[in-house]
Amino acid sequence: MSHDVLQLTRPAPGVAWLRLNRPDVLNALNLELRHALARRFIELDADDTVRAIVITGNERAFCAGADLTEYVDATPTEVAGRDMGRLWQAIAGCRKPVIAAVSGHALGGGCELAMHADMIVAGQGARFAQPEVLLGLMPGGGATQRLTRAVGKFRGMRMLLTGSTIHADQAYAMGLVSDLVADTEVESTALALAGRIADLPIHAVRAIKESVLHGMEVGLDAGLAFERKAFQLLFATEDKTEGIRARLEKRPPNFGGR
Numbered sequence: 001m002s003h004d005v006l007q008l009t010r011p012a013p014g015v016a017w018l019r020l021n022r023p024d025v026l027n028a029l030n031l032e033l034r035h036a037l038a039r040r041f042i043e044l045d046a047d048d049t050v051r052a053i054v055i056t057g058n059e060r061a062f063c064a065g066a067d068l069t070e071y072v073d074a075t076p077t078e079v080a081g082r083d084m085g086r087l088w089q090a091i092a093g094c095r096k097p098v099i100a101a102v103s104g105h106a107l108g109g110g111c112e113l114a115m116h117a118d119m120i121v122a123g124q125g126a127r128f129a130q131p132e133v134l135l136g137l138m139p140g141g142g143a144t145q146r147l148t149r150a151v152g153k154f155r156g157m158r159m160l161l162t163g164s165t166i167h168a169d170q171a172y173a174m175g176l177v178s179d180l181v182a183d184t185e186v187e188s189t190a191l192a193l194a195g196r197i198a199d200l201p202i203h204a205v206r207a208i209k210e211s212v213l214h215g216m217e218v219g220l221d222a223g224l225a226f227e228r229k230a231f232q233l234l235f236a237t238e239d240k241t242e243g244i245r246a247r248l249e250k251r252p253p254n255f256g257g258r
Helices: 031-046 076-081 084-092 109-115 131-135 143-151 153-162 168-174 183-198 202-215 220-236 238-248
Strands: 006-012 015-020 052-056 061-063 098-102 105-107 119-123 127-129 165-167 179-181
Touching: 006 031, 006 183, 015 031, 015 183, 031 084, 052 183, 061 098, 061 109, 098 109, 098 183, 105 109, 109 127, 109 143, 119 168, 119 183, 127 168, 131 153, 143 153, 165 168, 168 179, 179 183, 202 220, 202 238, 220 238
Parallel strands: 015 052, 052 098, 061 105, 098 119, 105 127, 119 179
Antiparallel strands: 006 015, 127 165
């Protein structure tokens, strides 16, 4: 664990676990933590032993958003010089499946961080909000794009324009959360999901994530063409042959990542 504000553990084969560790400020994102996240995601994306990544906080807060002490007197040139787009892109560009395990507050940049994941496991006591408008600001980490894609324009606009907080059951009903569980089961559920994914054929998992994300950026025809090409390329993998043979022979597959 080389970064105190961000702890890395390996709780299961193929699974990397990242824990935000600024509990005194509800895991608010300061520049140190943002840079630590970017470095870790780049490292884990390049690590062939990692098949899935979980990011979490603590019982009180997943992440309460940006550390406002770094913004109160900031100028436009200072904010631009922080190059936040590059730091966020290190997470968005990760090829490994990412699961956000959310307990407590996920506000502002914390909600945006959760939306960078591919799945969000939330405890029943979790709360989500984009309250930037209440500070005279707007989201700067992707919420105007990712939130509306996740929940639709009208529900997204309501959250963005009012800064209102939604409960976990509302987030689940809106499609922002993939799994809604008891608060005590958030981390165990996320770990089980990550472990299940880590056991699956890596090339198929990677192709699925890439195809889904690509499809969100292009029209339907282009997305379908990308999917067909990715599907065809998987026929070059040994795991494809093993998976089909195992199904035909009614036995568990033994995927080798090839």
